[in-house]
Amino acid sequence: MRVSNEQLIQWQREWQTNHRLRRLVAAVLVIMLIALYQGLSAWRIQHKQAALQHHARFVDLQQLATETEWQSRRDELETTLQALRAHLWQAPSEGAAQARLRDQLQNHAREHQITFDRINLSVHYDAVIELTQVRAEFSGPYSPGNWQRFVSAISQDRPPVLIDFEMINRDNPRRPIYRLGVSAWFDLGRVPE
Numbered sequence: 001m002r003v004s005n006e007q008l009i010q011w012q013r014e015w016q017t018n019h020r021l022r023r024l025v026a027a028v029l030v031i032m033l034i035a036l037y038q039g040l041s042a043w044r045i046q047h048k049q050a051a052l053q054h055h056a057r058f059v060d061l062q063q064l065a066t067e068t069e070w071q072s073r074r075d076e077l078e079t080t081l082q083a084l085r086a087h088l089w090q091a092p093s094e095g096a097a098q099a100r101l102r103d104q105l106q107n108h109a110r111e112h113q114i115t116f117d118r119i120n121l122s123v124h125y126d127a128v129i130e131l132t133q134v135r136a137e138f139s140g141p142y143s144p145g146n147w148q149r150f151v152s153a154i155s156q157d158r159p160p161v162l163i164d165f166e167m168i169n170r171d172n173p174r175r176p177i178y179r180l181g182v183s184a185w186f187d188l189g190r191v192p193e
Contacts, residue, residue, distance in 0.1 A: 085187060086158075086159070087158075087159055087160060087185075088131065088159055088185050088186065088187045089101070089134075089159045089184050089185065089186045089187070090186065090187055091186050091188055092188070092189060093188060093189075094123045094132060094134075094188065097123065097132060097134045097184075097186040097188060098121045098123065098134055100186075101121065101134045101136055101161070101182075101184050102119065102121060102136065104154075104157065104161070105119070105136060105138070105154065105161075105182070108150055108153045108154050109140075109150060111153065112146050112147075112149045112150040112153065113143070113146050114140055114143065114146055114147060114150050115140050115141065116138045116139070116140045117138075117139050117140050117141070117177070118138060118139060119136060119137070119138035120136070120137045120138070121134060121135070121136050122134070122135045123135075131185050131186065131187060131188075132185070132186045132187075132188050133183050133184070133185055133186075134183065134184050134186060135164065135181065135182070135183045136181070136182050136183070137179070137180070137181045138179075138180055139169075139177050139178060139179040139180070140177070140178060141175055141176070141177065141178070142168055142176040142177060142178040143178075147178050147180075151163065151166065151180070154182060159184065159185075160184070161182050161183070161184050162182060162183050162184070162185075163180070163181070163182050164181040164182060164183055165179075165180070165181045166178070166179065166180045166181070167179050
C-alpha cells in the first residue's frame with residue numbers, strides 16, 4: 001500500500017487542526033507506556049525471585065560443601081540403628097516371622113503348662129517405618145498362676161513381645177477361657193541373629 005503525497009499532506013493538516021486526534025493519540029501512547037512498564041515490572045519481579053531462590057540454593061550448597069561432620073553423624077546414626085535393631089525381631093520373610101513368634105509363644109506355653117485352644121496370627125506391614133507387625137491372638141483354659149507366669153515370661157522377652165490385650169471369659173464357670181493378644185515388630189529380610 002503506497003501513500004501518496006496528497007494523503008500525507010491531508011493527514012498532516014488533520015493532525016494540526018484536530019485537537020481531539022492529538023489527545024487520543026497521546027492517550028493511546030500513555031496507555032501503551034503504562035502497559036509496557038507494568039509488563040517489565042512483573043518480569044523484573046519474577047526474575048528477581050528466581051535469582052533469590054538460586055542464590056539461596058547456592059548458599060546451601062556452599063555450606064554443605066564445607067560440612068565436615070557428616071562421617072561422625074553417619075557413625076552415630078549407625079550406632080543408634082544397631083541399638084534399635086536389638087529391639088526388633090529379625091526374620092527373612094513374613095512366614096518365618098509368624099513361625100518365630102508362634103514358636104516363642106508355644107515354648108513359653110509348654111514351660112508354664114499352658115494349652116491353647118486356638119491361635120490366630122496376622123501380619124501388617126507399616127510402610128512409613130518399614131517394619132512388619134506380627135499379631136497373635138490365642139485362647140485356652142484358664143489356669144490361675146500359670147497364665148500370669150506365662151504373661152510375665154513373654155513380657156520379658158528380648159526382643160520384646162508387646163501385650164495388646166488380655167481377658168478372662170467366665171461365661172462357663174467350670175471352664176473359664178483366657179484370651180490374650182500380643183504383637184512383635186519384625187525387620188524382615190534380615191537373617192535371625
